[in-house]
Amino acid sequence: MVYQADVAVAGFPLGRKARRDGRGTTTMDPSTTGGVHMISGTTTLIAHVGDPTFAFKAPMIYNPWFEKNDIDAVVIPMGIRATEYREMFPLLFKLTNIRGALVTMPHKVVTCELVDELTPTAIVAGAANAVLVREDGTLVGDQFDGAGFVRGVLRKGFALEGRRALVVGNGGVGSPIAASLAAAGVGALGLFDPVAAASEALAGRLGEHYPKLELATGSKDPDGYDLVVNATPLGMKDGDPLPMDVDRIAPSTFVGEVVMKQTITPFLAAAQAKGCPVQVGSDMLFEQIPAYLEFFGFGTVTPDELRAVSRIPS
Numbered sequence: 001m002v003y004q005a006d007v008a009v010a011g012f013p014l015g016r017k018a019r020r021d022g023r024g025t026t027t028m029d030p031s032t033t034g035g036v037h038m039i040s041g042t043t044t045l046i047a048h049v050g051d052p053t054f055a056f057k058a059p060m061i062y063n064p065w066f067e068k069n070d071i072d073a074v075v076i077p078m079g080i081r082a083t084e085y086r087e088m089f090p091l092l093f094k095l096t097n098i099r100g101a102l103v104t105m106p107h108k109v110v111t112c113e114l115v116d117e118l119t120p121t122a123i124v125a126g127a128a129n130a131v132l133v134r135e136d137g138t139l140v141g142d143q144f145d146g147a148g149f150v151r152g153v154l155r156k157g158f159a160l161e162g163r164r165a166l167v168v169g170n171g172g173v174g175s176p177i178a179a180s181l182a183a184a185g186v187g188a189l190g191l192f193d194p195v196a197a198a199s200e201a202l203a204g205r206l207g208e209h210y211p212k213l214e215l216a217t218g219s220k221d222p223d224g225y226d227l228v229v230n231a232t233p234l235g236m237k238d239g240d241p242l243p244m245d246v247d248r249i250a251p252s253t254f255v256g257e258v259v260m261k262q263t264i265t266p267f268l269a270a271a272q273a274k275g276c277p278v279q280v281g282s283d284m285l286f287e288q289i290p291a292y293l294e295f296f297g298f299g300t301v302t303p304d305e306l307r308a309v310s311r312i313p314s
Helices: 059-068 082-092 108-114 120-125 145-155 174-183 196-209 266-273 281-295 303-309
Strands: 018-020 026-028 044-050 073-079 098-103 130-133 139-142 164-168 188-192 214-217 227-230 254-257
Touching: 044 082, 059 073, 059 281, 059 303, 082 108, 108 139, 120 139, 120 145, 120 174, 120 196, 130 281, 145 174, 145 254, 145 281, 164 174, 174 188, 174 196, 174 227, 188 196, 196 214, 254 266, 281 303
Parallel strands: 044 073, 044 098, 164 188, 164 227, 188 214, 227 254
Antiparallel strands: 018 026, 098 130, 130 139
């Protein structure tokens, strides 16, 4: 089933100074400056699931923002191995004080099979990175990675209309990035994944929804592309090889990264050495969190407001 209607959110506590208007939108008392956040029996939980958890940055953005706005909610990292995810997933949402989950690697693709409904964006991407518990207990999956990546690129002044883009890594992160690049009007997309079937399946979904888009699979050669993206985990561990041959990247090519273990990964450092404009992994995170917060019913916020309270080490 495809989820298209407005989200119905259960009436979880929002904090002493938070309130909902008649449309279910969270608003804050403008006089509040926030205070020390204490987890209590009334706190709403948002799970942050993935494996491994050591590189998780989201809690250091969400939780300071909740604290500042006196919202009684908390994002909690939960490490779940891929071999146990299908078993753990339904149990997680039996908790009575959970509103939903942030989903990261390696669970984004399989999550699509475990929810009751998917948004059209998640269907095209073939991956979900957000799950909401609806009023009736059903689960809806959505996808914000791609939108966050594209918003960051556009905010930096790089126009995407008609451009040629290469996405290396076509799993739970790369697929939504490719889908959002297609929606933003790129003229051609190169797709590469070590699992060739992942690229072919993604190309099939993209071709169905964007029949005029030029698609190519099977090569990670960045030569001739205006934008290249590392959407693989390469860079999370010391000694990882680079995801593509940087020598083949033109100095004018925009280079994007999704790895957030460090701000400037070896891949980005090599691209910067050539003079390429770049986007760091955390930029995608800051750009997509406003959409997440709206999805979970916590109101609106700007990326700049999130950066102002973030406790991610610089």
